[in-house]
Amino acid sequence: MSLIASLPNIDKIADSVFVMHERSEKFIPYHSHAKGQLSYVEGGLAYLQLNDKNYVIPARHYFWVPSGLEHILKIGHSGTILRSIFFYTYDDNKNLFFSEVGIYPINALLLQMIKYTELWDGPIKSDDSRYQFLSVIKNILPEISNKKLPISLPFTDHERMQPILEFIANNITANHTLASLSTHFGIGERSLSRLFQITLKTSFLQYLKLLRMVRSIELMLQSDISISEIGYAVGYDSLSSFSNTFYQMTNYRPSDFKREIAARE
Structure with a gap:
């Protein structure tokens, strides 16, 4: 299912983690979700538009969008794959990272963890054995995301x-x-x-x-x-x-x- 089609389902279960890997649409208009968004851009370019800025996201970079923030996604190349994980927010206040937009180069650890979820799709509930693995991804983000790409137009x-x-x-x-x-x-x-x-x-x-x-x-x-x-x-x-x-x-x-x-x- 595409990201546009999945938007109504992302927030249905508040404390779940929603996973999606897709060859993304070219243009995803203004939208928001109650969950925080981690997306990895594989191949090509993506553009993130929010508030009064445009962010360019090169291949092999990931970005974080805080919960509730309206944004537009544009995909600059037909071969671009967007691997996205939408996280619960009940613990977002434990680190400032989760309240700020950021773009970062991927490292080997996070890349392998995201790719490990490649066959997962849709909501992962807290009683699912995969939930703990996804929680680890969220927990390490503040520690490994220390070289923000500061390009916004x-x-x-x-x-x-x-x-x-x-x-x-x-x-x-x-x-x-x-x-x-x-x-x-x-x-x-x-x-x-x-x-x-x-x-x-x-x-x-x-x-x-x-x-x-x-x-x-x-x-x-x-x-x-x-x-x-x-x-x-x-x-x-x-x-x-x-x-x-x-x-x-x-x-x-x-x-x-x-x-x-x-x-x-």
Whole structure:
């Protein structure tokens, strides 16, 4: 059964754990559930949209969504498999981890534990022998989830900002500045700067960096081009500039990030 079809069943038994492994739909619209969600992205890319941010989730990473939080899931590749476990919440207050959205690289232990549940499907009740195994997965998450991927791209439905953001995204290699954008769209520099801060809660330069980092991660996963070619493709004129910015935003060098993902394939 697909995730969309299963949504009404996830919360039917409050203290159960709901397990699902699927080749996911391309788009799962705004929804929420009373259970906390652990999902592992196997192959391709996924995107998590909530509140006013878009998160990119590379292959071989997992994410946690706290209970009750409305979100959208987008799958960026037809080969992506989403392995999800929805947990009871009666003990969520024991660790701050369970109240925050997070994206993390998978490690060997968690990967094997999730794959061990591959043939399980639907609600697992507390009197089921498999329940204890699933509880262990939840209990170790705060301990092993210590390297959060900090890439989230703010978004807005603001009518005046939409064409500006589309223009930047469609011309990502250009040397964008507030001055060049204000001239192109006939908006004063100060007004444009305020528009970014008001609608996206970030500066123009920070938004441009985030957009380029998201695009570079997509290229790492969807193409075989070199790191230097990726840097040029997202608007950097030198490998060192791209590498330094990538490290600043993700705590990884781009070559290390690509190598880690490849090693987990």
